Amino acid sequence: MSKNTKSAPKVLDPFQAWCHRWGRVGTVIALIYMVALPFIVLGSFNSIPAFGEVFNITTFGLLIIYIAVGISEALSYIPIMGSSAYLGFITGNIMNLKVPVAINAIKTANQEPSTPAGDAVAAIGIAVSSIVTIIILAITALLSSQLSFLYDIPAFRTASDYLIPALFGSMTLGLFASTSSGSKVVKNGIMGVVPVIIIVSLITLGARIMGGTEASTAIMGLVGPIIVVMLPVAILSSWIMFKKGIIKVVDNDKK
């Protein structure tokens, strides 16, 4: 009796199933190679450092940046990238490249995120982006000695320092739009993250008033841990507003 009332296990789309099987295998192989690479090189130069030299109190501060970033990126971006997360994570530059490209690909093909078709077009976008990036970086590395003058041009250096704000400026409209595509639409979804906006605004303004621009811009370095802390706040707040009827899912034409 109880067996009949239980919901049947979800059958994955063939592409999603392939990603979760072979994408995962391919990712594990890449990870093993990435970790082994320094040891092979260092071993050949008889320069492998002792465990205590690598992992100690002075290096922990740097390591914690990576750990926090890694965890927060996984928690934040796996749902956005879906089954193409394996490729996205292994090729890196997630926030400034892969996520925007995935969102743009889904929008361009008029699909919804987290659906089989949405996952497939996001994967196409991420794969193309990964190949293009590798080609551009390879050309740059090969020509690095000839192109190094570019970095001496002040305007060029200034522009590259402001990649993230320029990126968010260009993406914000798309991020809002992505919650309102397809046959169903989330109405007032932004209300669920209002507490996050208020908390982060207060923290940033507080840091700026107390410690000046230097302190407030230093918060950018903590964005990974902040996302980890704020995600449960956003989910809880959205759930409460959904239950109270403030956030609704309606047909697109009733929007």
Add this chain to the structure above:
Amino acid sequence: MATMKDIATSPLLLVLVAIGLAYIVAFSVVYLMKAYRRALELGVTKEDLMRVIKTSAVSTIVPAISIAIGLFALIGSLGTIWSWWRLSVIGSLSYETLFSGNIAKVLGYMSSAEMMDTASGREFGIIMILMSVGMLSGFLILIPFGKKYATSVDKSQADSNPWKMVFSGCFMLCLLAVYVPILLFGDTIQAAVMLTGLVVALILSILAQKPKLAWLNDFIMAISMIAGMASAQLWTNIFG
């Protein structure tokens, strides 16, 4: 005793990095072919897929050039080959730059240039291992829980459970809710650059509503991002 420079410029490192990058390209190509075939089966038209490929390539060029510019900054502290590898796999321009900016001080050097000139091979080993092991934390979630986590927000069940659709939107909105106030209130120049990108994107999206300018839709992100970055020098002159 090997120095940092010996290892950072060694042919062995170059060959291993080239093999690793060849694997990543092959992995991407296989993903691309599988996804392309499946998208066609699911009813996405060839024209739409070609637009996805075109816009993905075009919108990658600008950030990739920015990453390439960042490569120059990293070369001074980590050498060309290792910087190239880090920015091509797993790494992120912002965090790799943050790491390379701090590692010299952690190892007791006054500057990255001094570290590059005088550090030992073992010290470069510390850098290589820390950078390689550090970013594994995300994979400790992705590898065992990725399937369950990704499918838990599948929108195909939104009709039967509307909360799932709200839940899946939470992640992107939370990202926006964290970054936007920090960029807006943290620094005047950052805010001005972000607002420039936003205003340009808004103008382009209004223009793109005209049938003759619909093609602009594919370039809104790339153009508004370039405009935002290009405005940085102007805002620096005014507010800097």
